[in-house]
Amino acid sequence: MALIVQKFGGSSLASPDHIRRVACTIAATKKEGHQVVVVVSAMGGETDRLLALATEINPDKPARELDALLATGEQASAALMAMALQNLGLSARSYAGIQLPLRTDANHTRARIVDLPTSVLRRDLDQNIIPVVAGFQGVNGNGDITTLGRGGSDTTAVALAAALQADVCEIYTDVDGVYTADPNICPSARHLSKVTYEEMLEMSGLGAKVLQIRSVELAQKYRVPLLVKSSFGSNKCTWIVEEAKSMEMESAIVSGITLDRSVAKLSVIHVPDRPGIAYQILAPLADAQINVDMVIQNASIEGYTDFTFTLSREDLAKARPLLEQVAKDIGAWEIRADDSIAKVSAIGLGVKNHPGVAARMFKALADENINIQMISTSEIRISCIIEAKYGELAVRVLHDAFGLQQS
Ligand code: ADP
Ligand code: ASP
Ligand code: MG
Numbered sequence: 386m387a388l389i390v391q392k393f394g395g396s397s398l399a400s401p402d403h404i405r406r407v408a409c410t411i412a413a414t415k416k417e418g419h420q421v422v423v424v425v426s427a428m429g430g431e432t433d434r435l436l437a438l439a440t441e442i443n444p445d446k447p448a449r450e451l452d453a454l455l456a457t458g459e460q461a462s463a464a465l466m467a468m469a470l471q472n473l474g475l476s477a478r479s480y481a482g483i484q485l486p487l488r489t490d491a492n493h494t495r496a497r498i499v500d501l502p503t504s505v506l507r508r509d510l511d512q513n514i515i516p517v518v519a520g521f522q523g524v525n526g527n528g529d530i531t532t533l534g535r536g537g538s539d540t541t542a543v544a545l546a547a548a549l550q551a552d553v554c555e556i557y558t559d560v561d562g563v564y565t566a567d568p569n570i571c572p573s574a575r576h577l578s579k580v581t582y583e584e585m586l587e588m589s590g591l592g593a594k595v596l597q598i599r600s601v602e603l604a605q606k607y608r609v610p611l612l613v614k615s616s617f618g619s620n621k622c623t624w625i626v627e628e629a630k631s632m633e634m635e636s637a638i639v640s641g642i643t644l645d646r647s648v649a650k651l652s653v654i655h656v657p658d659r660p661g662i663a664y665q666i667l668a669p670l671a672d673a674q675i676n677v678d679m680v681i682q683n684a685s686i687e688g689y690t691d692f693t694f695t696l697s698r699e700d701l702a703k704a705r706p707l708l709e710q711v712a713k714d715i716g717a718w719e720i721r722a723d724d725s726i727a728k729v730s731a732i733g734l735g736v737k738n739h740p741g742v743a744a745r746m747f748k749a750l751a752d753e754n755i756n757i758q759m760i761s762t763s764e765i766r767i768s769c770i771i772e773a774k775y776g777e778l779a780v781r782v783l784h785d786a787f788g789l790q791q792s
Contacts, residue, residue: 657716
């Protein structure tokens with residue numbers, strides 16, 4: 386008998402039929418003699434619907450109320466799933482994050498888990514009851530509901546698996562595993578039966594939303610065996626593993642291409658080039674909990690330079706007025722914002738040992754006349770900022786350029 390955490394994403398729960406079907410999957414696992422803890426996302430499209438409602442009522446979307454609103458999506462599907470399981474003759478009980486309680490820090494809309502007691506879940510498991518946990522949410526020190534960021538139900542599932550020392554955490558979604566690129570963008574993407582934690586961290590951090598990055602971090606930290614599989618029936622799946630075990634991964638220079646459409650760019654034009662300027666520009670953003678990603682400072686001309694950085698598109702509205710104030714303070718000319726960009730990345734353990742990777746990437750983009758606006762590199766990836774409208778084309782072109790297609 387194994388203890389299995391099964392997480393079902395929104396697309397797997399899009400309608401009453403979907404929910405019934407997932408309930409049958411859970412029932413089948415139970416019938417095999419395993420203990421199951423279920424984590425559910427909101428029904429497909431529900432989080433976006435609630436977000437749009439919030440925007441309509443108050444475009445500022447006050448974070449505390451937004452979390453209270455968004456968490457209801459997962460609460461509804463947890464209750465519905467418990468009902469569906471009961472309808473199959475199984476004992477099941479739904480839990481909102483606050484009922485466990487899954488404790489988080491105070492950071493609304495992107496909270497991090499700080500404590501996850503398991504007593505309620507253990508009690509249910511001992512009584513042969515299937516706990517159905519609403520993903521994506523917790524409660525902070527003030528007793529307010531928080532959420533874990535988009536895709537956060539993955540993180541709830543891995544955190545539960547870690548806390549319960551489960552034998553495996555299964556992430557059920559609308560694809561049958563992790564591919565060399567998003568299979569919905571790149572039809573020739575190849576299925577990967579194994580991906581290392583490091584590569585998956587890069588892929589998730591760079592736009593592969595199949596797993597939220599926090600979930601991969603937690604899985605690596607607590608050595609949770611993590612599996613991505615389809616809710617819609619397929620005998621393929623992907624294991625996220627400790628290190629490259631397959632020859633295929635060891636020999637690949639680049640093993641994946643990702644696209645991140647959630648980025649935006651801010652530039653401060655005509656900045657005096659003196660010590661402390663980068664700090665002056667970025668400190669107010671850090672104070673407002675806004676993460677900055679790629680940063681470029683141009684070569685200085687006659688003591689002045691331009692300063693450009695990328696950030697999450699969600700943070701643009703909040704960052705812009707802060708930066709306008711900074712621009713005034715330091716005597717810069719103006720601020721330019723661009724939210725029609727995307728980040729395309731080539732990821733692989735071979736990047737550090739193969740100097741030609743960057744050149745191959747730039748040539749492939751140039752051949753399609755795609756202009757590169759910013760570049761950043763690490764030991765295992767190269768990322769380029771390009772115009773958003775070329776994002777999908779860039780993924781396909783790079784996938785071909787690195788020979789990742791199915792043979
Ligand atoms: P869920 O609702 O189940 O949480 P998500 O939409 O969050 O599902 O994640 C699944 C989606 O991730 C897929 O439909 C696919 O479009 C996307 N995706 C992006 N990159 C990849 C990749 N490399 N491999 C597989 N899926 C990917
Ligand atoms: N429902 C949330 C979202 O759409 C969380 C999740 O699905 O994991 O982002
Ligand atoms: Mg998801």
